[in-house]
Amino acid sequence: QVQLVQSGAEVKKPGASVKVSCKASGYTFTDYYMHWVRQAPGQGLEWMGWINPNSGGSNYAQKFQGRVTMTRDTSISTAYMELSRLRSDDTAVYYCARSLRDSTGYLNWFDPWGQGTLVTVSS
Amino acid sequence: DIVLTQSPDSLAVSLGERATINCKSSQSVLFSSKNKKYLAWYQQKPGQPPKLLIYWASTRESGVPDRFSGSGSGTNFTLTISSLQAEDVAVYYCQQYYSTPITFGQGTRLEIK
DSSP: OOEEEEOOOEEEOTTOOEEEEEEEESSOGGGSEEEEEEEOTTOOOEEEEEEOTTTOOEEEOGGGTTTEEEEEEGGGTEEEEEEOSOOGGGOEEEEEEEEOBOTTSOBOOOOSBOOOEEEEEOO | OOOEEEEOSEEEEOTTSOEEEEEEESSOOEETTTTEEOEEEEEEOTTSOOEEEEETTTEEOTTOOTTEEEEEOSSEEEEEESSOOGGGOEEEEEEEOSSSSOEEOOOEEEEEO
């Protein structure tokens, strides 16, 4: 079955960087875009950006540009999200989620989602 | 950016009764030439990732009970649970995937009355 398995929880100090992984299985990794979405404690869902595992191309939300880098390793079907210059308000659960890009170039819905990775930023 | 505004923020419904959640978009998410509405609904239970319920505004994902239905026009959408079950207690989000940045509604918390 299609599955996205993320790396474990992280605790970081302000100013540090964190790199979260998302290992895909059950489908052809390069056929689907991978998105990253975060959710602060008790809050809603915030889209961070996507990576095209086939080309390595990416598109980041303006809020995160300059701080986020999305990469992939096709040999192990794994996507990565690195966030730098961490602040306390980056404390959140970070999710990866898969979507298609259809023939017209439009993205589709997200399914499935990874189980989430809690990143805690605290001094 | 497309802003999605859900109403209400929270909702308490008796078991077996109908629950209705609304999602209003700041601009159309209808791709006219395909006649597709680029809107999805997700269910999130505590400690779990979101789960896809509905896409194209009204297409139920495989395995989702048929008590869940979606409807709407280019800017106003509705998620309806026809007969609330205990396992439906969750937060529900709408999402537009028409344009980036992809955006979500703020969420609606559904509880049992």
